[in-house]
Amino acid sequence: MTDNPQTAALLTHPAERPREDFRIRMRRFFERYPLLMIIAALWLLFMIFVAVSAPLISPYEYSAIDLRARLQAPAGMEGGDWKHVFGTDDLGRDVLSRLIFSIRLSLLVAFLGTIIGAILGTSLGFLAAHFRGWVDDVVMAAIDFQAALPFFIIALALLAFLGNSLTLFIILMGIYGWERYARLTRGLALSARTHGYAVAVNTLGATPTRIYLRHILPNISSALIVNMTLNFPGTVILETSLSFLGIGIQPPMTSLGNMLGFGRDYLTTAWWIAVLPGITIFLATLSMSILGDWVRDRLDPTLN
Numbered sequence: 001m002t003d004n005p006q007t008a009a010l011l012t013h014p015a016e017r018p019r020e021d022f023r024i025r026m027r028r029f030f031e032r033y034p035l036l037m038i039i040a041a042l043w044l045l046f047m048i049f050v051a052v053s054a055p056l057i058s059p060y061e062y063s064a065i066d067l068r069a070r071l072q073a074p075a076g077m078e079g080g081d082w083k084h085v086f087g088t089d090d091l092g093r094d095v096l097s098r099l100i101f102s103i104r105l106s107l108l109v110a111f112l113g114t115i116i117g118a119i120l121g122t123s124l125g126f127l128a129a130h131f132r133g134w135v136d137d138v139v140m141a142a143i144d145f146q147a148a149l150p151f152f153i154i155a156l157a158l159l160a161f162l163g164n165s166l167t168l169f170i171i172l173m174g175i176y177g178w179e180r181y182a183r184l185t186r187g188l189a190l191s192a193r194t195h196g197y198a199v200a201v202n203t204l205g206a207t208p209t210r211i212y213l214r215h216i217l218p219n220i221s222s223a224l225i226v227n228m229t230l231n232f233p234g235t236v237i238l239e240t241s242l243s244f245l246g247i248g249i250q251p252p253m254t255s256l257g258n259m260l261g262f263g264r265d266y267l268t269t270a271w272w273i274a275v276l277p278g279i280t281i282f283l284a285t286l287s288m289s290i291l292g293d294w295v296r297d298r299l300d301p302t303l304n
Helices: 005-012 018-033 035-054 094-130 133-148 151-161 165-175 178-192 197-203 206-244 255-264 271-301
Strands: none
Touching: 035 094, 035 271, 094 133, 094 165, 094 178, 094 206, 094 255, 133 178, 133 255, 151 165, 151 197, 151 206, 165 206, 178 206, 197 206, 206 271, 255 271
């Protein structure tokens, strides 16, 4: 007989070992992947699925008008019909179909805008770190200028003078937040240039492009990825705000902010027109913020 009570318990009850191992594995899994992060990731994956498969899963054409079904309530409410699960708007258009295509366009604009901003800011940050001198001064002055002036004002001015188109709007979303990438890249690149691997590659005669893209960029990519995940919700909110005011995505195209703007006049009579896209915006930005915080905790060495 053994004097160890834990060993004795396992010998007496061998079936307890798999259960205990399962509990330990589950506890470690949720320590590594918190439940809130899993829910946020699943919601974002669901939105991506909706965006990709929008033409296949949409019950109606998002711009199809049916005045006979105008302001029909969602299914399950008085006056509702299962033909229009989320009801219809002031022109009889199916809210569910418009919501599906709005998710598609809003995610596309926010994703492309985030990528453009990351590329622009990272490139300018590398230029400032490499050339220093007056190039560094110009880039830093531009960073300080955009950081000091609310970007919403810049967006209003550009859209007022240049007009509105989807391409211009996406480029405008790309300009948003570039200064954060530039400032971060400049600081990390200046620090990385003094590290042994960068000095060694430079001594071997590698070109500056190879040094920055092949050696420095992979070593600072984790910080840039974290910044992208944290900047994405702000891009969604900016697109929503401009479209809500009527200077963003223009009809016949539809976006979440566009739907929110059209539904504000019917909040007391047909709340579903504005509330459903509003909930979608809230869940999308919240989920991306939660996922961004988790990515930061995983990739930032100062937090580990």
